Amino acid sequence: MGMNVGSGGTTEDEGIVDINTTPLIDVMLVLLIMLIITIPLQTQSVSIDLPQGNPPPQTIEVPVVTLVIDFDNSITWNGEPVQSEDDLQARMRQIAIGPEETRAEFHVQPNRLANYKTVIHVMADAQRLGITKLGITGQEQFVQP
Incomplete structure (x- = not known):
């Protein structure tokens, strides 16, 4: 009976150079479980009745009101x-009355140097008086080159 001391095996100073695959297997199993859980959700469908063809052209011409707020x-x-x-x-008030489809579009075009207070005051008045089609135009002047 003999014992092999010192030749052939690993010593205490040498480390194990193999990759620890346990965390990789754990991640793979978690991803597999998530895939199994989400597959039934993807197979369910909701029926939607989408319109076919092109919509009819708008018969009523909506007027546009442009309100310009100048630098002064x-x-x-x-x-x-x-x-x-x-x-x-x-x-x-005149453009806020009437049916919703025929109301005028209200475009606010503030100058770059106009006071913020004035622009917001006009927009708040428009909202308070019932104007629903409100837009801000002329934003290209605020783009910095």
Whole structure:
């Protein structure tokens, strides 16, 4: 009976150079379980009745009102100067009445140097008076080259 001491085997100073595959197998099993769980969810479908063909053309021409707020906070309504806030609110009330389909689109075009307070005040008045089709135009002047 003999014992092999010192030749052939590994010593305490040498490390094991094989990759530990246990974490890789754990990750693979978790991904496999997630795949098995999500496959039944992907096979369920919801029936949707989508319209076929092209929609009919719009028969009613919607007017567009352009409100320009200039650098000195002066306001023009389709090119006509607005004299007072009461005049502006009266004009806004006129386009806020009637059926939703025929109401005018309200485009606000602020100048780059206009006061923020004035622009927000006009937009808040429009919302308060019932204008629902509101947009801001002229944003290209705010793009920095």
